[in-house]
Amino acid sequence: MDTIRIHPGHLIDGTGQPARHDWAVLIEGETIVAVGPDAGVPRPAHARHIDVPDGTALPGLIDAHVHLVLPRSHGSMLDEMQALSDDELVVLGAASAERFVRAGVTTVFDCGARGDTAFRIRDAVNKGLVLGPRTLVSGRPVTRTGGHCWWWGGEADGVEAVRAAVVKLLDEEGADGIKMMATGGYMTTTTNPAESAYPREVFEAAVEETHRRGRYITAHAHGVEGMRLASEAGIDCLQHASMIGPERNWQFNEEVARGMASRGTRAAMTMAQGIRVAREKGEVVDWRGAKRGDPLTAAMWMADARALADAGVELVVGTDMTSVVDTDHGEETILEIEAFVEIGFTPLQAIRAATSLAAANLKIDGITGTLAPGRSADILVVGGQPHRDIHDLRNGRAVLRAGRSVLPTPLQPPPLRLSPVD
Numbered sequence: 001m002d003t004i005r006i007h008p009g010h011l012i013d014g015t016g017q018p019a020r021h022d023w024a025v026l027i028e029g030e031t032i033v034a035v036g037p038d039a040g041v042p043r044p045a046h047a048r049h050i051d052v053p054d055g056t057a058l059p060g061l062i063d064a065h066v067h068l069v070l071p072r073s074h075g076s077m078l079d080e081m082q083a084l085s086d087d088e089l090v091v092l093g094a095a096s097a098e099r100f101v102r103a104g105v106t107t108v109f110d111c112g113a114r115g116d117t118a119f120r121i122r123d124a125v126n127k128g129l130v131l132g133p134r135t136l137v138s139g140r141p142v143t144r145t146g147g148h149c150w151w152w153g154g155e156a157d158g159v160e161a162v163r164a165a166v167v168k169l170l171d172e173e174g175a176d177g178i179k180m181m182a183t184g185g186y187m188t189t190t191t192n193p194a195e196s197a198y199p200r201e202v203f204e205a206a207v208e209e210t211h212r213r214g215r216y217i218t219a220h221a222h223g224v225e226g227m228r229l230a231s232e233a234g235i236d237c238l239q240h241a242s243m244i245g246p247e248r249n250w251q252f253n254e255e256v257a258r259g260m261a262s263r264g265t266r267a268a269m270t271m272a273q274g275i276r277v278a279r280e281k282g283e284v285v286d287w288r289g290a291k292r293g294d295p296l297t298a299a300m301w302m303a304d305a306r307a308l309a310d311a312g313v314e315l316v317v318g319t320d321m322t323s324v325v326d327t328d329h330g331e332e333t334i335l336e337i338e339a340f341v342e343i344g345f346t347p348l349q350a351i352r353a354a355t356s357l358a359a360a361n362l363k364i365d366g367i368t369g370t371l372a373p374g375r376s377a378d379i380l381v382v383g384g385q386p387h388r389d390i391h392d393l394r395n396g397r398a399v400l401r402a403g404r405s406v407l408p409t410p411l412q413p414p415p416l417r418l419s420p421v422d
């Protein structure tokens with residue numbers, strides 16, 4: 001069993017507490033056994049030391065919305081996926097998993113994949129066959145016939161069929177959680193993102209079966225009505241949460257937002273892709289200038305995130321990392337965290353949304369998400385002080401995934417330097 005002692009210049013525990021100076025972490029095997037002021041943390045003679053006096057240690061990052069097995073497309077992502085066999089998708093997903101963990105993302109929730117491909121990647125990671133983050137999978141998202149991403153094979157209609165689909169995924173196939181499509185989506189062009197895909201009782205049946213098993217259930221939701229019904233039914237977290245009205249433009253609904261806040265429905269905003277695409281085209285993303293009635297743009301999406309947070313909704317980091325060209329998987333997670341800071345979160349709040357809060361959202365806060373004794377040794381060490389400058393998350397110096405040391409990938413700078421907090 002390896003013993004590792006990390007002594008960084010600063011330590012962020014992930015709970016939102018201020019960074020500590022001159023603290024240390026001791027790891028035995030897969031588990032953190034001590035965290036505290038350096039002088040009080042044991043120094044076993046056989047320990048391997050990671051001393052980074054100009055760096056900061058923090059919990060490994062968590063991305064609540066990834067797709068390990070969608071190709072990084074330069075054209076039609078769907079066509080490219082359909083041209084690949086399940087075996088090829090598994091190889092692709094294994095490569096994606098490695099990219100995430102080398103960027104410091106030590107846990108991901110896979111929000112949808114064809115057949116059993118995501119399960120096979122998770123199991124390969126768990127067996128140590130490939131390097132990857134702790135991988136939680138939803139398998140095939142539950143969607144109505146012809147609904148968003150129906151081509152992944154998860155179609156089910158009505159209370160009883162949806163209940164049966166959820167039970168099969170969780171009990172027979174070993175899904176870690178459930179993903180539902182509460183509205184149409186842009187990628188499935190025959191669906192309507194503004195419309196709710198199901199009545200409330202269907203969401204309620206899915207929530208009942210999932211929560212009965214202590215598991216996590218999330219829903220893709222663009223339209224206001226689908227967001228409202230999914231939240232009222234007790235879905236744990238909404239993906240995208242973009243608050244579009246019947247005309248597919250931004251119609252932020254205060255009442256729905258406050259309802260989400262009071263029920264504890266979280267949101268994963270998936271802002272990074274739009275921001276990257278806009279900036280690569282040279283566009284200015286002016287989220288402060290976004291207003292109701294605007295079409296769905298990166299600026300509007302960021303304004304939506306800000307408005308949800310102002311209404312009291314807890315936001316967690318999730319990227320929907322799929323097909324973005326010329327970026328790397330974990331880098332997208334860091335871009336999402338940077339976007340939180342751009343809309344006014346402090347760096348520590350943004351890091352919390354990718355660590356302790358993200359773990360609580362996925363119901364794995366007893367396992368990971370904080371630097372504390374008993375937690376899995378999922379740790380990112382970066383150069384600099386990300387609690388002062390969030391971009392320092394890109395300066396990976398060391399990554400531990402359940403105590404296993406992984407060489408970090410040097411990441412690119414952000415597509416355009418985001419403005420500092422004001």
Ligand SMILES: [Zn+2]
Nearest residue numbers: 065067111320
């Ligand atoms: Zn997605």
